[in-house]
Amino acid sequence: MHGVLTIAATEIRIGLRNRWIILSSMILLAFALILVLLGSAPGGEVKTDAVTVVVASLSTLSVYLVPLIALLLSFDAIAGEIDRGTLQLVLASPVSRGAVLVGKFLGHVAVLGIAVSFGYGIAGIVTYLANGGGELGALIGVGRLIVTSIILGATFIAIGYIASASVRQTGTAAALAIAIWLFAVVLYDLALLGGLLASQDGFFASEVFPWLLVLNPADAFRLYNMSAIDAAAVGSNLGGGAGSALPISGLATMASPVIWAGMALGLSTFILKRIRP
Amino acid sequence: MTEIVKARNVSMKFKAVDALTDVSLDVAPGEQVALLGHNGAGKTTLFRIMLGFIKPTAGSISIAGFAPGSNEARRIVSYLPEQVAFPKMLTGREVVRFYARLKGAPLDDVQSVLAKVDLVDAADRRVETYSKGMRQRLGLAQALVGKPALLLLDEPTSGLDPLSRQHFYELIADVARQGGSVLLSSHGLSELEAKTDRVAILRNGRLVANGPLAALQDEANLPVRIRVRAAATAIDKVHAEIGGGRINGASVELFCARGEKMRILSKISGLGAKVEDVDVAAPTLDEVYRHFSKIGVDEALRGTL
Ligand SMILES: Nc1ncnc2c1ncn2[C@@H]1O[C@H](COP(=O)(O)OP(=O)(O)OP(=O)(O)O)[C@@H](O)[C@H]1O
Numbered sequence: 001m002h003g004v005l006t007i008a009a010t011e012i013r014i015g016l017r018n019r020w021i022i023l024s025s026m027i028l029l030a031f032a033l034i035l036v037l038l039g040s041a042p043g044g045e046v047k048t049d050a051v052t053v054v055v056a057s058l059s060t061l062s063v064y065l066v067p068l069i070a071l072l073l074s075f076d077a078i079a080g081e082i083d084r085g086t087l088q089l090v091l092a093s094p095v096s097r098g099a100v101l102v103g104k105f106l107g108h109v110a111v112l113g114i115a116v117s118f119g120y121g122i123a124g125i126v127t128y129l130a131n132g133g134g135e136l137g138a139l140i141g142v143g144r145l146i147v148t149s150i151i152l153g154a155t156f157i158a159i160g161y162i163a164s165a166s167v168r169q170t171g172t173a174a175a176l177a178i179a180i181w182l183f184a185v186v187l188y189d190l191a192l193l194g195g196l197l198a199s200q201d202g203f204f205a206s207e208v209f210p211w212l213l214v215l216n217p218a219d220a221f222r223l224y225n226m227s228a229i230d231a232a233a234v235g236s237n238l239g240g241g242a243g244s245a246l247p248i249s250g251l252a253t254m255a256s257p258v259i260w261a262g263m264a265l266g267l268s269t270f271i272l273k274r275i276r277p
Numbered sequence: 278m279t280e281i282v283k284a285r286n287v288s289m290k291f292k293a294v295d296a297l298t299d300v301s302l303d304v305a306p307g308e309q310v311a312l313l314g315h316n317g318a319g320k321t322t323l324f325r326i327m328l329g330f331i332k333p334t335a336g337s338i339s340i341a342g343f344a345p346g347s348n349e350a351r352r353i354v355s356y357l358p359e360q361v362a363f364p365k366m367l368t369g370r371e372v373v374r375f376y377a378r379l380k381g382a383p384l385d386d387v388q389s390v391l392a393k394v395d396l397v398d399a400a401d402r403r404v405e406t407y408s409k410g411m412r413q414r415l416g417l418a419q420a421l422v423g424k425p426a427l428l429l430l431d432e433p434t435s436g437l438d439p440l441s442r443q444h445f446y447e448l449i450a451d452v453a454r455q456g457g458s459v460l461l462s463s464h465g466l467s468e469l470e471a472k473t474d475r476v477a478i479l480r481n482g483r484l485v486a487n488g489p490l491a492a493l494q495d496e497a498n499l500p501v502r503i504r505v506r507a508a509a510t511a512i513d514k515v516h517a518e519i520g521g522g523r524i525n526g527a528s529v530e531l532f533c534a535r536g537e538k539m540r541i542l543s544k545i546s547g548l549g550a551k552v553e554d555v556d557v558a559a560p561t562l563d564e565v566y567r568h569f570s571k572i573g574v575d576e577a578l579r580g581t582l
């Protein structure tokens with residue numbers, strides 16, 4: 001336990017020192033503020049709360065940005081430390097390999113958590129104030145977005161460890177991380193869309209598609225956030241369109257990224273235990 | 278007394294490479310042993326086996342009676358890899374504190390090991406500002422923290438200047454005095470400066486020598502070189518008396534076994550004024566090392582002839 005906390009605290013310290021945290025906060029904040037500006041442009045018709053509109057666009061943004069930041073944070077965690085010789089030192093110490101990974105995971109999730117909280121938190125407050133306050137309940141939406149983004153990020157951090165532990169070169173691990181990102185947040189959805197268009201009998205659309213959608217942690221994240229902010233008010237989207245046919249709904253959707261994170265952590269621990277540094 | 282390292286007939290095979298063959302090596306508590314060998318001799322491989330990172334393909338090894346890599350073994354072993362790059366953004370003190378925590382060592386140790394390796398002044402600077410030697414000393418500080426019973430140091434003196442190197446051997450002697458064992462690797466005997474109790478030499482994965490330095494010198498039994506400078510006109514007479522080869526017109530050089538040395542020297546002193554100067558050179562540590570490094574080659578040659 002001592003080792004876990006030490007490793008986590010050091011990861012956070014490194015994240016602060018090498019400006020990882022500040023840089024990813026700024027990126028998230030910059031994108032978020034652009035969306036805030038775009039969102040407030042139409043002006044006239046303000047049926048929906050402005051904060052809610054922004055939360056909706058931010059959750060779409062999260063699907064792309066948060067997994068990317070998470071993977072960039074984790075791809076180096078094991079391959080890089082072997083390269084630099086520091087993993088040998090850690091593994092020579094009395095800390096178990098499982099504890100090493102859990103420590104890194106907690107540290108990296110904290111790093112991502114701080115960045116997401118700052119980036120989205122500031123954007124949310126700016127929107128709230130710029131629109132002259134309004135319902136406080138809308139801010140709860142921001143909180144929900146932050147928490148679920150951190151869960152989504154944790155999933156991809158754990159998946160990044162699998163990439164990092166299975167190859168010996170950091171460069172290869174980086175390539176693998178980008179490939180995972182591309183597949184999970186871009187290609188997967190395109191393939192599902194293609195499947196929808198191709199299936200004539202509707203069996204795919206009604207029986208298979210919803211499950212495949214929830215299976216992908218990024219899509220599950222989007223589904224949950226869209227359903228939570230009453231998708232109808234914001235407009236149609238991939239998740240909203242299939243909303244009625246979903247096999248599971250509400251908070252249960254978030255089980256997908258959580259289960260993925262657990263499995264990925266287990267698998268990367270398994271691989272780490274077999275590494276011969 | 279129970280041995281802290283006990284390696285019995287350890288062999289390690291990587292696909293086509295025989296990295297270690299039939300190596301048996303003991304290290305007693307409080308003993309300092311130097312593991313020598315050329316590049317690729319198998320030094321790092323032996324360390325990795327002792328740490329439990331890799332399992333030997335044959336033979337057995339125990340660390341204070343425990344399996345290498347077991348919780349008990351890891352609690353008493355400290356390691357310094359041949360190459361390590363600590364996080365550049367952390368300070369030296371933070372790095373040492375990190376490893377102290379992982380080892381469960383008291384944090385008071387941090388300041389004292391930093392003082393031992395002479396890094397107190399730089400302790401609160403980031404590692405990226407350290408010179409090569411300072412990084413090496415930081416690695417050593419990390420290994421010393423927690424008073425390990427066994428220190429495994431892979432080429433700890435590479436990159437150290439002669440003064441730091443001497444300081445390093447003083448530190449190691451200190452560890453040994455307090456009952457800790459040290460196994461360190463190095464490329465040559467001269468680098469060791471005769472500072473360890475025992476020397477083990479690996480050649481192509483085989484242990485070709487294992488004993489105190491003096492014993493190795495005896496065993497090698499390399500000839501002593503005697504150089505005699507004759508007085509202006511006496512060179513022919515001196516040469517006729519003691520033999521050997523003539524060099525640069527005024528000197529005679531001869532080699533003799535160590536046992537012969539005194540007899541020849543007294544003969545030379547009998548020559549009186551004919552001799553202007555005598556220079557006696559015992560075999561250097563490098564020559565002793567080269568002797569043992571070559572043993573394998575000679576045997577191989579004999580085998581093929
Ligand atoms: N993982 C591996 N796969 C294949 N061969 C290996 C592996 N690790 C080491 N070897 C081989 O084992 C032999 C011993 O290597 P080792 O690293 O132990 O040498 P060393 O004595 O530490 O050399 P140096 O002084 O250069 O550090 C070398 O021939 C090396 O190529």
Ligand SMILES: [Mg+2]
Nearest residue numbers: 320321359431
């Ligand atoms: Mg080596």
